[in-house]
Amino acid sequence: MNFIKSTVLGGILFLVPLIVLVAVLGKAYEVMLRVAGPVLDMIPAVSVLGVALINIVTILLIILVCFVAGLVAKGRLFKGFVDRIDDKLTILLPGYAYLKSFTAAVDKDSKNPLQPVLVRQDDMSLFGFYVEPANTGHSVVYMPSAPDTTSGSVAIVEDSRITPLDANFIDTISSLRRFGLGSGKIPIRVD
Structure with a gap:
């Protein structure tokens, strides 16, 4: 019974952000269609090319709005506001920090909040992710489970x-999800 409960809960936690993303993008698409409407009324939508052009312009407008929003979010004026929202989302949405690390890993200009590390314990080492410095001589490390890397412990x-x-x-996450397959090829940094 516990297996069924945890699997259903895991499915919900996986699907909710995807559903929210699809809903938000759907609404954004509707709004952009209305905004682009006057310009697109000049294009005959009767042909397949006209319909395709309307969709392409609408998607490009969504990308442009996201780009401008990203510029605003990176600007000094909104930095504190964005940081506060980011902190609230981290608390309210399980998996937000995890998802944020994925997107930061794709964005080479972004500072990835979770850096892969090895943590030595007795006669073995465990994969973990550096979170932040703690008190003198210590650091906070997230130690993910395998193959479900969304659960683990903080040390x-x-x-x-x-x-x-x-x-x-x-x-690193990909390797852990495959029960460590390919971990031997991950290079260890020598400072």
């Missing part, structure tokens, strides 16, 4: 036991 670890990896977030 305060001595800095001397942490070795940074020259791997990105996505490659």
